[in-house]
Amino acid sequence: MKAIILYASITGNAKGMARVEQQFFEHYGWDVTLGEMIQTDPSKIKDYDVLVLATYTWTGGVIPEETQDFYEDLSKLDFSAKPLVFGVLGTGDPYYGKDYNTAPELFEAVLRASGAVQGAEPVKIALNVKQEEMPQFAAFTQSLIKQAEALQSEK
Numbered sequence: 430m431k432a433i434i435l436y437a438s439i440t441g442n443a444k445g446m447a448r449v450e451q452q453f454f455e456h457y458g459w460d461v462t463l464g465e466m467i468q469t470d471p472s473k474i475k476d477y478d479v480l481v482l483a484t485y486t487w488t489g490g491v492i493p494e495e496t497q498d499f500y501e502d503l504s505k506l507d508f509s510a511k512p513l514v515f516g517v518l519g520t521g522d523p524y525y526g527k528d529y530n531t532a533p534e535l536f537e538a539v540l541r542a543s544g545a546v547q548g549a550e551p552v553k554i555a556l557n558v559k560q561e562e563m564p565q566f567a568a569f570t571q572s573l574i575k576q577a578e579a580l581q582s583e584k
């Protein structure tokens with residue numbers, strides 16, 4: 430089965446999360462495509478069984494500005510036919526208080542509205558990935574795979 434992992438990252442933290450996630454999926458024998466949200470045509474996502482987005486949160490608790498077009502394109506797609514399983518990874522800085530790591534929920538909402546199936550709760554980390562967070566990534570990956578396999582067997 431095939432997963433696409435897309436990130437938005439300025440200083441590398443979300444990219445690091447995406448790379449960790451790539452390794453987990455490859456460990457389970459999946460074909461993985463890794464790329465940047467801004468360089469990806471959202472209509473291509475339909476070719477995959479699982480979508481993982483890795484994002485940072487920006488001022489005011491919003492999605493990265495450069496992903497705005499990607500986000501709007503997601504809202505125009507219909508993922509219900511296949512269907513697509515998704516999960517979101519988030520990095521932020523607790524310094525921002527109530528706006529800490531809020532971008533994942535915004536992506537989750539648009540994907541659910543487009544008919545995709547949320548296969549795992551988000552993994553949210555402060556800044557960069559740390560070794561002790563690996564079990565969270567493992568559980569996230571296993572949950573997505575389980576959901577994708579369940580949907581596959583229903584067909």
Ligand SMILES: Cc1cc2nc3c(=O)[nH]c(=O)nc-3n(C[C@H](O)[C@H](O)[C@H](O)COP(=O)(O)O)c2cc1C
Pocket residue numbers: 437438439440441442443444484485486487488489490491520521522523525528529530531555556557
């Ligand atoms: C100007 C600025 C605004 C930020 N605003 C938020 C915010 O509202 N909420 C949050 O959780 N993190 C915020 N951050 C922290 C980033 O999300 C955090 O550093 C993240 O790890 C960056 O990810 P990246 O390395 O993938 O670019 C902000 C950082 C900067 C520089």
